[in-house]
Amino acid sequence: MTGPQEILAPLREAEIRSGLIIRRIGTTIHLFQEVESTNDEAAALASRGEAEGTIVIAERQRRGRGRLGRRWESPTGLGLYLSVILRPAIPPQSAPILTLMGAVAGAEAIERTTGLTTTLKWPNDLILHGRKVGGILGEMAAEGARLLHVIIGIGINVNQTETDFAGELRQIATSLRVEAGQPIDRTAMARSLCESLDGWYERFLSHGPQPILEQVRRRCLTVGRMVTARSGDEEVSGFAVEMDDLGRLVIRDATGALHHLVAGDVTLTG
Ligand code: BTN
Secondary structure, three states: OOOHHHHOOOOOHHHHHOOOOOOOOOOOEEEEEEEOOHHHHHHHHHHOOOOOOOEEEEEEEOOOEOHHHOEOOOOOOOEEEEEEEEOOOOOHHHOHHHHHHHHHHHHHHHHHHHOOOOEEEOOOEEEEOOEEEEEEEEEEEEEOOEEEEEEEEEEEEOOOOHHHOOOOHHHHEOOHHHHHOOOOOHHHHHHHHHHHHHHHHHHHHHHOOHHHHHHHHHHEOOOOOEEEEEEOOEEEEEEEEEEOOOOOEEEEOOOOOEEEEOOOEEEEOO
16 A cells, blocks of 8 residues: 555656556656756757657756746646657647647546546646646747657646645645645656556547547637637637637637637636
8 A cells, every 4th residue: 555655755767667558658768856847858858869759757847837938836746747759740830739638638647546527728727626737838849841849748736735836826726635635646647647648649640639629628618718818919808619620719709700829828707
């Protein structure tokens, strides 16, 4: 039986790897005590030719990055900070579907590990009981029309307590431990995430984006709500009608005009 001490113990590569049921994601795992950002580490490995499916995990990130230039708080041993290298044969403009894939895999892995039902706030927030428990940062390298690699970085707040969240984060963030009412085994979470990513990536390679889009639609909190979306200097308010087949959020404003958003920051207003 696993006691609280083991549950809060540092990650070990051999324990994450042992008995993993995967085809390509997690065949190589690099586990670091501390990095600037696992996305940067994975991108550096990818540009030196590292194989598709390689995972980078860190116990702490000095400069964990979120979307839109934000910081991702990455305290030692509390969260899961994981990035995966992908090299699909798709054009660069199709790569954002893989960020949605990361969100679907993250939600599934949380459910399998904790039993907690996880929803998504478009485009890539993992939500438990109305608060953010994780997020996905997709980044790519391309040469003209050729996609070189995609890095999908996933951050999940696992064993933080309420007091570990400082300032405004305390109102909007949560962790698996807070929501489950008990510490959660990060090794189990990391293993489950590798297996879910692997399953969804295989489905993507065999069947294209539709299975991922279906899952996002099933879990998405954003569609069917009144929202305000900010993207750069632009702000759009209105009704979120749907997520289209390109993964864009479609918003109908007060004049009836439709706006198709590729990225942005969405606030649910009603
Ligand atoms: C967001 O919600 O804004 C995205 C957060 C993504 C955080 C993860 S943690 C692992 C990977 N490394 C990073 O620097 N960022 C991503």
